[in-house]
Structures are given as structure tokens and as C-alpha cells.
Amino acid sequence: MASTADHSLTERPIEWRREAAQVPYRAALSEMEARNAAVAAGQADELVWLLEHPPVYTAGTSADKSELVDPRFEVIEAGRGGRYTYHGPGQRVGYLVLDLNKRGKDVRCFVHSIEGWVIDTLADFGVKAWRAEGRVGIWTQDIDGREAKIGAIGVRVRRWVTMHGFSVNLDPDLSHFGGIVPCGIDEFGVTSLSRLGLDVTQARWDEALIAHSQDFLDALDKSGRGACAT
Template structure:
């Protein structure tokens, strides 16, 4: 249940490198049994982050700082108007299955967006959260990138509520050059962070309850 997990919302803009350091320290404390699990919602100043599979050719215009993230995936953008969520959850007690975790996370975000009236979906072979833009094309509205250390999760998701979509032009987002990026505002459905956060809270219990798969993935 969500009551078992600390829920933190940081106002304003949080420096990415500082957030990364704090997240890694908290995950280590959780693994050592010294801290509660944490869902941390925040917003970053403009930054490009490089996952472990980042291809330098996909950094086409580094107009913002570029920071190695340590998560899986390629390049992504974080910036004002985008809700970022970092999840430090203990899969030792929730099921040691990374694929199950990612699938459940996708389902949580899709359910939260549905509360806002946005029809989002999974796309086979393309990780992340997808919807259709005003032209009817498949477009990415949210990114997922995680790392698991000692079976505690790090990193998490970003959902585009109202970022400057032109900022994504400095990279090939997640290596997917053939698909546009969109946002709630671009879809004509602008929402404040508080509204989306409330939708996340409303659907969080179902997400946590779905973390019951037990697999053989290494972490």
C-alpha cells in the first residue's frame, strides 16, 4: 500500500546531479534496511541525461548540460514542465523481476494519465509511454529508465505535462528518431503538477499490488 512508502514532492527546480546523489544514497540505505522506500516527485532545470546505452551520434545539439545518469537507456531530456518521478523500491520484498517492475510502472503511468483524460498505451518493442498526437500519429509522452542495485530500484519516469518540446531537438530522444514527442499541453489537455500527482496517488496502490511477479532477472 502507498501508506508503506514515503511520498516526497520537491517544489521548484532540483539540480539533476544533486538529485542523483541523494537518490543513490537513499537506495543504499533502503538496501541496508536503514530507510523506508521512497517515491520522489520533482522537476529539473534543462538537462540532457545519458543512459548506459547512449550513442554520442544521438547528441545532435548539446545546448544544455549533459550528465551521465547510470540508468539504462539512451539520451533523454528533463526540464521545466515535466514531472519526474524517482522510485526507490525494494524488490526483495516486492518480487525480484525487473521486467515485471517495468511493465507495472508503465501500467501505473497509463492509469494516471487516464485520470487526466489522456489515452496512453504501451508500444511493443518501444519502452516508454505513448499516445496519439493531434494528427493521429503515435507520439511519446513519457520516458522510463531504471537501474536496480541490490534489488532496490533507482531512477524511474518522466511525463511531459507542459515542457518546451523544442528542447528535445538537441537529442534523438531514447534513440527513436521516427517518432515525435508530445505533452499534455500539446494535446490540448494542460494540467498542473498537483493534478497529475493526485492521479499518481490515486492509482499507486494498484501499481504496488501488481509488483508480485517473481523472476530470475539479475540485478
């Protein structure tokens, strides 16, 4: 699969990989699991992998089949936490294979730090986003004035090395979310940067995300010192 890797984006031993072409979900999951094992064994660098998938529904470990409303695409058991989610063209996914043994063994702080990273990146495009108590993910005000999800988070930790990560809706077909109850929350809608009137390419999103990556990594380091941000 065509990709670019740049080890110079951060001083830390992390590989940053950015895919231009779509990566099938099963192939990404297999590669992520292999990288997780290699990082845990000290045989590979940590990884931040930015990509896009062909249309697919993925099921987390808490998925309820009653929330699979119209499975018009393949449904794959992901092994991550959470319930059903959708991935597809126009959605940028970030997979994080990071070693929490040296970054603080605190999954709650890890998720909190991811949320902050995405929120800060969205702010660069003029989008005010926030965390919501009791609802993992990234939320903003939709065009109808109601609260809606613009980014999802689902992680797995094995031997204190992380897998999976987050997704942000740049310009996906939002009707595809209608096949599931996204993340088990049916009282709120799903939105995207495009729906909010913003034209943000993969490249622009990636560059903005990378620009905030040091703050994200610093937040993880603080969690390792017992100082999880609130």
C-alpha cells in the same frame, strides 16, 4: 530543498516526497544513490520522489554519442538503462527507490508496472495511452494523428533496490527534445498534455498519480508471486 513528505499516503513503509521547486539533476542523483544504499542496508524507508529538473540531457548506459544532436544543455551520465533523454521545466519526474527483494526480483515486471501506473493516470485526464512492443515508454496519439511519446522510463537496479523511474510531459518546451534523439528513437515524435490541449498542473498530476499508486504496488506484489501482468 523545499519539499513535503507524507508517510500516510499508503499503508506501506514508503516515503512520498513531492517537490514544488526545481531540483538540479546532479543533486537528485546524489541523493537517490545515497537513499538506494540506505534502503539496501535496511537503514531507510523506500521512496517515491516526484520532482522537476532545470533543463538537462541525461545519458543512459546505452547512449550513442551520434544521438547527441545539439547539446545546448549540460549532459550528465545518469547510470540508468537506456539512451539519451531530456528533463526540464514542465516535465514531472518520478524517482522510485523500491526494494525488489520483497517485491519480486523481476525488472521486466517492474518496468511493466510503471508503464501501467502512468497509463492509468493519463486516462484520468482523458488521454488514451499504451505500451509499444519493443519500445519502452508511454505512447499516445499526437494532434497530427501520429504516434508520439508522452512519457519515458529508465531504471537502474542495484542490490535489487531500484533507482530512477519515469517522466511525463505536462507542459515542457518540446523544442528542447531536438537536441537529442530521444531514447534513440527518431521515427516518432514527442508530445505533452499541453500540446494535446490539456492544462494539468504538477499538483493535479501528482494527486492523480497517487490515487493509482496502490494498483501499482499491488502489481509489484503480484510479480513477487510470479504473476507478472501482460
